[in-house]
Amino acid sequence: MSADPESGALVAELTTARGTFHLSASLRVDRGELLAVLGPNGSGKSTLLAVLAGHVAPDEGIVRLGERELARRIAGERASIDVPIEQRRIGLLGQEPLLFRHLSALENVAFGPRALGRRAAAARADAARWLDRVGAGEFAARKPAQLSGGQQQRVAIARTLAAGPELLLLDEPFAALDVPTAAAMRRLIGELCAETATPTVLVTHDPLDAIVLARRAAILHEGRIVQLGPVGEVLGHPATSFVAALAGVNLAVGTATTTGGVAVSGADGSPLVLAPAGLVEGRRATAGRAAPGSPVSAVFSPAAVHVAPFAGDGHEASDEAVPNRWIGTVSLLQPAPGGVRLTTLEHPELAVDLPGAAAVALDLRPGSRFAFTVSASEISVREHG
Amino acid sequence: MTAAPALVATAREAGASRRASRVPGLLIVPAALGVAVLSLPVVALLLRLDWRAVPSAIASPAALEALSLSLSTAGIATICCLALGVPLALLISRASRLTASLLRTLVTLPLVLPPLVGGIALLALLGRTGLFGESLALVGLRVPFTTTAVVIAQVFVALPFLVISVEGSLRAVGTRYEAVAAGLGAGPFTVFRRVTLPLVAPGVLAGTVLCFARALGEFGATALFAGNTAGVTRTMPLAIYTAFNGAGVSEDIAIALSLMLIAVAVAVLLIMRSWREDAPR
Numbered sequence: 067m068s069a070d071p072e073s074g075a076l077v078a079e080l081t082t083a084r085g086t087f088h089l090s091a092s093l094r095v096d097r098g099e100l101l102a103v104l105g106p107n108g109s110g111k112s113t114l115l116a117v118l119a120g121h122v123a124p125d126e127g128i129v130r131l132g133e134r135e136l137a138r139r140i141a142g143e144r145a146s147i148d149v150p151i152e153q154r155r156i157g158l159l160g161q162e163p164l165l166f167r168h169l170s171a172l173e174n175v176a177f178g179p180r181a182l183g184r185r186a187a188a189a190r191a192d193a194a195r196w197l198d199r200v201g202a203g204e205f206a207a208r209k210p211a212q213l214s215g216g217q218q219q220r221v222a223i224a225r226t227l228a229a230g231p232e233l234l235l236l237d238e239p240f241a242a243l244d245v246p247t248a249a250a251m252r253r254l255i256g257e258l259c260a261e262t263a264t265p266t267v268l269v270t271h272d273p274l275d276a277i278v279l280a281r282r283a284a285i286l287h288e289g290r291i292v293q294l295g296p297v298g299e300v301l302g303h304p305a306t307s308f309v310a311a312l313a314g315v316n317l318a319v320g321t322a323t324t325t326g327g328v329a330v331s332g333a334d335g336s337p338l339v340l341a342p343a344g345l346v347e348g349r350r351a352t353a354g355r356a357a358p359g360s361p362v363s364a365v366f367s368p369a370a371v372h373v374a375p376f377a378g379d380g381h382e383a384s385d386e387a388v389p390n391r392w393i394g395t396v397s398l399l400q401p402a403p404g405g406v407r408l409t410t411l412e413h414p415e416l417a418v419d420l421p422g423a424a425a426v427a428l429d430l431r432p433g434s435r436f437a438f439t440v441s442a443s444e445i446s447v448r449e450h451g
Numbered sequence: 452m453t454a455a456p457a458l459v460a461t462a463r464e465a466g467a468s469r470r471a472s473r474v475p476g477l478l479i480v481p482a483a484l485g486v487a488v489l490s491l492p493v494v495a496l497l498l499r500l501d502w503r504a505v506p507s508a509i510a511s512p513a514a515l516e517a518l519s520l521s522l523s524t525a526g527i528a529t530i531c532c533l534a535l536g537v538p539l540a541l542l543i544s545r546a547s548r549l550t551a552s553l554l555r556t557l558v559t560l561p562l563v564l565p566p567l568v569g570g571i572a573l574l575a576l577l578g579r580t581g582l583f584g585e586s587l588a589l590v591g592l593r594v595p596f597t598t599t600a601v602v603i604a605q606v607f608v609a610l611p612f613l614v615i616s617v618e619g620s621l622r623a624v625g626t627r628y629e630a631v632a633a634g635l636g637a638g639p640f641t642v643f644r645r646v647t648l649p650l651v652a653p654g655v656l657a658g659t660v661l662c663f664a665r666a667l668g669e670f671g672a673t674a675l676f677a678g679n680t681a682g683v684t685r686t687m688p689l690a691i692y693t694a695f696n697g698a699g700v701s702e703d704i705a706i707a708l709s710l711m712l713i714a715v716a717v718a719v720l721l722i723m724r725s726w727r728e729d730a731p732r
Contacts, residue, residue, distance in 0.1 A: 121630060151633040152642075164631050168649040177645070181637035229635040 073097065073132055076233050076265045080117055080127030080137075089113045089289040095233075098263040100256075102276035102297065105286030106308045111269040114286065115235045118267065119158045120151040131156070131233050131265075152181070157231030157264075161241045163222035165210035171197060171221045172206040178229025196224035200254060216247035220254070227258060234259065234266040240275065252278050273301055273312045285309050303365050303448050307415065310365070316416045319363045319450055322356040327389060328364040328447055332412035340364040341389040343442040356449045363450040368407060368419040370444035373428060376437040390440040396432050406430065410438065493713065500710060501703045508707035516682050517690035518711060524598060524686060525666035528605035532613045532662045535606075537655060540617035541647070545626075555618075562611045569607050570675025577603070577676075600677035601684050605666035612665050613658040620654025621647070660723040664716055687712050 074097040081090040089110040095101045105111050116122040118129060120136065129137040136154050138147040165174050175193035180186060197203045202220040210218055219239065226234070236255065240248040256279050259266050268275060276283045276297050283300040285293040285308075293305045301313040310317035318340055320330035327341030342364070356362045376393055394410030401407070406425040408418050418438060420428075428436070474482075508514060543554045561569055577594040578584045587594060594600050624647075632646040633639075648655070670688035677684040679693060687708060694705035 119634065151630065152636050152638050154634075155636070156634060158631070158634050164627055166628060166632070166646055166649075168652075177632065177637070178635035181632070181635050181641055225635065 074232060074265065075132065076118070076267070077130045078118060078128070080124040080129060082113065082117055082122060082124045082127075084113060084122075087113070087289060089117070091286070091289075091291050093267075093284060093291065093294070095265040095267055097265050098260070099282070100259050100266040100268055100280045102280035102283040103267060103269045103286055104271070104273070104276060104283060104300075104309065104312065105269075109286040110289040111286055112237065113289075115158065115237050115267070115269060118233070119156050119235055120149065120154050123148050155230065155232045156235060157226035157229060157233070158235045158237065159222055159226045159239045160237040161239065163210070163215075163218035165213075165218055165221055165225070167210050169209075170206065171202060171208055171210070171213065174210070174221055175225045175228045178225060182229065193224070193228055196228045197221065199258075200224045216243055216251065219243060219247075219251060223251075223254065223258070227262065227264075231264060234264045236266060236268040236270075238270055238272075239268075241271065255279065271312075276301070303363075303446060305363075305450070315365050315367055317363055317365055318413075318416060319361065322358050322360050322362045324358045326356070326447065328362050330364075330413070332392065333414060334412055336392065336412055338392045338413065339389045340366070340440060340445050340447070341442060342445040342447050356447075361450040362447055364445050364447050366440055366445045368402075368417040370441045371416075371418040371420075372439045372441065373418060373420055373424070374437045374439065375428065376435050390442055390445065392438050393435060394438050395435050396430055399430060399432060496706060496709060496713075500706050504703045505707045505710065508704045509711060511704070513681065513690065514704070514708055514711070517685055517687050517708070518715075520598070520601075520682065520685065521667055521687040522715075524601045524605060525663055525669075528602045528609055528666040529659060529663045531602065531606045532610045532666075533655070533659060536610050536613035536658070536662070537617055537648075539610075540614045540621055541643070543614070544618050544621035558611050558614045560611075561608050566604075566608055566669065566671025567675055570604060570672035573600075573604060573607060573672060573676040595676055596678040596680065596684060598677075598683055601673055601686060604672035604676045605669045608669050608672055609662040609665040612661040613655075616658030616661060617651060617654050620651035623654075624650045657723065660719055664719055667715065667719075668712070 076093075076095040078094075079092040081088065083089075087108075087110065091110070091114055093101065103111055103114065113122065117124050117137070124137055124139060126139055126141055127137070128135065128140070131154070134149070135147050136149045136156075138145075140146075165171070166177065169177070172190060172193050175196050176186070176189040179189035179192045184192065194203065194206060197206050200220045200223050202217060202224060205213055205217055205221065210221070213221065219242075223239075239255070240251055243251060252275065255268075259279070268279060270276065280297050282295065283293075283297045284291050285300060285304075285306060287306050287308065293300050293309070300309065302315075304310040304313055304315065304317055307317055318328060318330045318338075320328040320340075323329050323339055323341075325341060327339045330338045330340060332338060392410075392412060394412045396408050397411045397414065398409045399406055402419050405419060405421040408420075408430060409416065410418070430436075539554070539558070543551050543558070546554065564572075574581060574595060576582050576584070577587065577600075579588060579593075579595070584594070594603065628646050628650060629642050632642040637645065668688060669686070670692065673684065673686060674689060674692075679685050679689045685693065691705050691708045691712070694708060695702060
C-alpha cells in the first residue's frame, strides 16, 4: 500500500430505510484519519456502522474502501455489489467485547489470523505480539470470564487489529468502562490508530472521545449528517441542541437583526437580542453578516452569564430589549461542577452557571426574579441551518 | 442461555428473597401429589422385585442380547440425530419467522404423535407396498423388520428432542458472536465450526442425552415398523413386553429388565449432570 492518504480511504454515500427510519449519509475518511460521529440515540449511528460493516445492505448508494467496492446499489443499474462481511476486512469494536468465551485470550486474538489462512503457530505468535501491544500479554492463557471488563476490551482491540482490518469501526467502545479504564483505552486506541493508519469511524456519545481522538466530527441527527467539520468548529458552534448540550454550551436559535445580532423570543414572548462584541459598538465583528430576518444562532457558555438582583416590577425592563440582557424567573436549580446551574421560565433552553458562593449571596430560589446579562465578548453568531 | 447459569441465577434470587418467594401452602399438597405420582410407581416396582431372581434374569443371554441391541441402536440413532438435528436446528433458528414456525411444527409432530402412528407412517413410507418400499425392494433392499428399521424408528421419535434443545441454545446465544467472527474474516463454515458449535455445546449435550434416552425407551414405532425378532429388533422395551406377556415366562424377568432400563436411564442422567457442571458457561 502506498503512503498516499488517498489510497485506502473509506468513501461512503448511502441511503437506507429501516421501517419508518431513513438514514442518508455521505462521508469520507482517509487513511490515518479518525472521524468521530456524534448523535443522540436513534439518530442512525448504529445503522450507519451496520451498513459499512456489511450487516445491512444499503437501499441505495456505494461503500468504497480504497480500490475495493464493498457495496453498490444504484437505482437503474442492474448489477449490485454486496461483499460478504468476511471479505470486507473491516474491524468492528463495540461497547461489549464479545470475546469468544470458549477460547483463551490468546486464541481469541489468533482467530482472525487463522481465519485468514495463517498457520496455528504463526497466528499464535501474531496474537501474542498484539496482546503485548495492548498491555494484555499476561492474560494470554485466561478465558474471557476470568478477565475484568477493561481487560476484555483490551483483548477485543487486539483481536480486531490482529485481523488486519483496512477500516476500523468503533461503536462507543469506552461506554461500558469506568473512567480511568476508559481514559487508558482512549489513549491506546489513539496510539494504535496512529500506528496502523487505519481509517477509523468512531461513533460516540461522549464529546471527550471526539476531542481526544478525532480531528473531524460529524453530527448525525434523525438519519442525516447535519454538521461535518473540525471538532473544534463542530463543538464550538453546534448546529443542534444535542451537540450544544454535549459541548456544554448554550445554543440560541433566532433571526438576524439589522445590527447583526440574534433576536430570540422567550417562552412568554419577551424578546432577547444576543449581540456579539463589536456589533454593540457598531462594528462588524465577523466578515459575513446574515441578512436581517434570516435564521441565525448564537452560542455562549453558561458561565458567561452575569446574574444580578432585579428590583423592578413587571416586564418594563425586559420590554426595552437591552442587548444581551433578560429579566428571568428562576425555574430550575441543579448542582453543577463548582456551583449551581439554573434555567429561567422565559428562556428554558439557556442554562446559566454561577459559582456556589455567588448563588448563596444572591439567595437563589425558584420563582425569584433576576437580571441576566451575557457578556458580549463570549457570544458568537453564525447563520443557522 | 443454558440451564446451568439459569439455575445459578434462580438460586441467587432465592437466597436474596427467601421470604418473598415462599410457595403458598395451598400449593404444597398438589406438588407433593405430583412427586408421589412420579415416584410411587418406581418404588412399587422395586418393592415387587424378587431380588434373588435379578442376577439370573439380568445375566440371561436374552436380556444381555436385548441390552446390547438397545445400546447400539440407540447409540447409532443418536449419532444420526446429531448429524441431522444440529444443521436442522441451525436452519430453523436462522430462518424467516414463517419458515421457522412451519419447520418447528414439523419437528414437534413426532412428540405429540402416538409412537404407534409413527410406526404405521414409517411402514407406509418404507413398507413392502409403501411409497419408497417398492422401489427399494426392486434393488433388493428391505427395511421393515430389520435392525435398520429399529434405528429409523428411534431417529423418528428422538430427533425432536435434539432439535428443540439445540435450537433453544442457538437462539439464546444469538448471532452477535457469529457476526464478530465473520468480521474477523471467517467464512460461514469456519464460523459454525469454531464459534457457533462451541457456544451451543451445552445445548447439544443436553439434547444428545435426552435424544439417547428417548431412543432407548422407544417401543411403539419399533414394534410396528421393526417387529419383535430376538437379536435383530428385540430391544429392551420389546424384551420387557415379551417377558411380561410371554407364556411361561415369569413376570419377574420383565421387572428385572425394567430395572436395568431404569439403571441405564439414571446413569445417563447422572453423566449429563456431571458434564453440565463443568460445561463452559
